[in-house]
Amino acid sequence: MSLxxxxxxxxxxxxxTVLMMGFGLxxxxxxxxxxxxxSFQAMALAAAAAWQAYVQNxxxxxxxxxxxxxxxxxxxxxxxxxxxxxxxxxxxxxxxxGIGPTMIVGVGLVALSIxxxxxxxxxxxxxxxxxxxxxxxxxxxxxxxxxxxxxxxxQVVGFMALENGLILAAVGAKGMPLVVEISIAFSVxxxxxxxxxxxxxxxxxFDTLDLAYLETFRGERQ
Amino acid sequence: MTALLWGIIHTWLVVGFAPFITGLVRLVKAxxxxxxxxxxxxxxxxxxxxxxxxxxxxxxxxWLAHLAPYLVxxxxxxxxxxxxxxxxxxxxxxxxxxxxLVALLGLARFFTALxxxxxxxxxxxxxxxxxxxxxxxxxxxxxxxxxxxSLLAHTTSPANLVIFVLAGNVGLEVSVGLSLAAMxxxxxxxxGRIPIDNPATHLELTMVHEAxxxxxxxxxxxxxxxxxxxxxxxxxxxxxxxxFPWGIAAAxxxxxxxxxxxxxxxxxxxxxxxxxxxxETLIAKMRVFRIADFLGxxxxxxxxxxxxxxxxxxx
Numbered sequence: 032m033s034l035x036x037x038x039x040x041x042x043x044x045x046x047x048t049v050l051m052m053g054f055g056l057x058x059x060x061x062x063x064x065x066x067x068x069x070s071f072q073a074m075a076l077a078a079a080a081a082w083q084a085y086v087q088n089x090x091x092x093x094x095x096x097x098x099x100x101x102x103x104x105x106x107x108x109x110x111x112x113x114x115x116x117x118x119x120x121x122x123x124x125x126x127x128x129g130i131g132p133t134m135i136v137g138v139g140l141v142a143l144s145i146x147x148x149x150x151x152x153x154x155x156x157x158x159x160x161x162x163x164x165x166x167x168x169x170x171x172x173x174x175x176x177x178x179x180x181x182x183x184x185x186q187v188v189g190f191m192a193l194e195n196g197l198i199l200a201a202v203g204a205k206g207m208p209l210v211v212e213i214s215i216a217f218s219v220x221x222x223x224x225x226x227x228x229x230x231x232x233x234x235x236x237f238d239t240l241d242l243a244y245l246e247t248f249r250g251e252r253q
Numbered sequence: 254m255t256a257l258l259w260g261i262i263h264t265w266l267v268v269g270f271a272p273f274i275t276g277l278v279r280l281v282k283a284x285x286x287x288x289x290x291x292x293x294x295x296x297x298x299x300x301x302x303x304x305x306x307x308x309x310x311x312x313x314x315x316w317l318a319h320l321a322p323y324l325v326x327x328x329x330x331x332x333x334x335x336x337x338x339x340x341x342x343x344x345x346x347x348x349x350x351x352x353x354l355v356a357l358l359g360l361a362r363f364f365t366a367l368x369x370x371x372x373x374x375x376x377x378x379x380x381x382x383x384x385x386x387x388x389x390x391x392x393x394x395x396x397x398x399x400x401x402x403s404l405l406a407h408t409t410s411p412a413n414l415v416i417f418v419l420a421g422n423v424g425l426e427v428s429v430g431l432s433l434a435a436m437x438x439x440x441x442x443x444x445g446r447i448p449i450d451n452p453a454t455h456l457e458l459t460m461v462h463e464a465x466x467x468x469x470x471x472x473x474x475x476x477x478x479x480x481x482x483x484x485x486x487x488x489x490x491x492x493x494x495x496x497f498p499w500g501i502a503a504a505x506x507x508x509x510x511x512x513x514x515x516x517x518x519x520x521x522x523x524x525x526x527x528x529x530x531x532x533e534t535l536i537a538k539m540r541v542f543r544i545a546d547f548l549g550x551x552x553x554x555x556x557x558x559x560x561x562x563x564x565x566x567x568x
Binding site for chain 2: 040043044046047051054058130131134135137138141142145149161164
């Protein structure tokens with residue numbers, strides 16, 4: 032087995048781990064478990080970035096890996112856990128759509144992203160192609176998470192997972208400038224802070240973080 | 254000639270070694286929970302004691318209840334002989350493939366459930382209905398895993414599958430990783446381990462397998478217990494032999510290589526038993542209605558494994 036094949040399958044495997052964590056997010060329904068799974072996903076993403084740095088011989092990707100590990104793997108989950116404790120919702124169990132249907136839709140989305148990516152990128156190398164398919168699946172699963180959850184905090188986790196998918200796509204493509212990645216990472220951190228403030232505002236106004244109540248407020252539901 | 258010899262040794266080994274593995278899981282669990290735990294040979298003693306005892310049957314029991322333990326034990330035993338554990342050169346291995354293995358396990362499950370229903374006690378019926386509920390999700394998941402592996406290796410025969418993996422044709426494939434995860438989940442469910450079922454309890458609300466064999470005593474119970482132990486060893490063998498086959502002797506191997514294969518198998522299965530005990534200690538039992546999510550997850554993982562197989566093929 033050549034190194035090329037090994038590099039390829041390892042990258043593939045780490046990418047699949049990130050995807051599995053995306054499914055883990057859909058599967059979990061407790062607040063703390065969701066946040067922990069998100070943390071694992073970010074760490075897997077860091078591993079993916081580090082592996083790509085090694086394979087592509089691109090030192091700046093190590094910086095991406097470090098950012099993913101420190102900010103997304105530790106700082107954001109820590110902040111979210113703190114927020115959830117402060118808001119007193121760390122024991123919340125919530126599901127909008129059942130776990131089973133959500134997972135089925137998730138597999139459908141993975142199949143969809145593969146069907147979409149494969150014909151478009153026929154000229155690309157297999158490594159880039161599969162990485163793109165995986166990354167797109169992670170993005171779609173993040174979106175699905177945002178749709179199927181009713182709680183503001185889990186919706187934010189879905190958003191962060193979506194962003195993980197974007198970074199996964201970025202590290203697979205050759206020649207992604209570091210500036211872009213740093214700016215994405217920091218904008219996510221800023222977004223995180225804003226969301227944090229926003230949570231408190233929502234709760235102050237409605238006494239809950241269940242966004243179903245917003246619908247009544249907007250007059251969509253009586 | 255050697256194939257016959259290894260076949261006979263293997264046939265007795267899968268039954269003879271199974272109580273040891275069960276004992277090992279129980280001992281490690283007890284130690285982790287701060288108890289001294291029973292000796293490693295305790296399951297052997299239990300089986301021996303049960304075989305000595307008189308077998309009592311409920312008055313309402315039909316011939317089916319009398320026959321079921323024998324059928325269940327034989328079906329599981331046959332299934333266990335199909336899987337090559339220490340050498341691929343066994344006489345019974347080419348006789349059937351992995352799909353037949355699933356069918357035999359299904360047969361055993363079917364008769365266990367029938368026996369549970371036969372006597373007419375509520376617990377038996379409850380256990381049987383839950384067992385079928387678990388099986389209806391677990392069996393497709395296991396078949397899906399087998400289909401994935403078969404597509405990869407172009408064979409459903411376990412021996413050829415092991416040879417294919419040993420030859421280094423399979424790298425770090427995503428499909429294999431996903432299949433392994435799905436297989437582990439199925440194995441936990443099929444053997445009634447925590448978080449699906451607790452094998453150590455007779456608490457009415459949670460039991461599945463124990464509820465079905467509640468009416469049995471004496472040699473019938475011994476057979477049912479032995480079948481459960483053999484099934485645990487079989488699932489562990491499937492996992493270690495398909496996903497980590499290193500050490501298994503090929504056809505026409507020397508005696509030393511076969512001995513090495515045997516040693517490797519014992520070590521691998523023992524490691525897996527310890528891992529299972531640690532896992533069971535760390536995790537809490539699941540609510541019955543969550544089982545559908547758990548096994549549905551296994552099924553979806555297996556499905557994803559197949560999907561990714563085609564992505565990799567499309568190179």
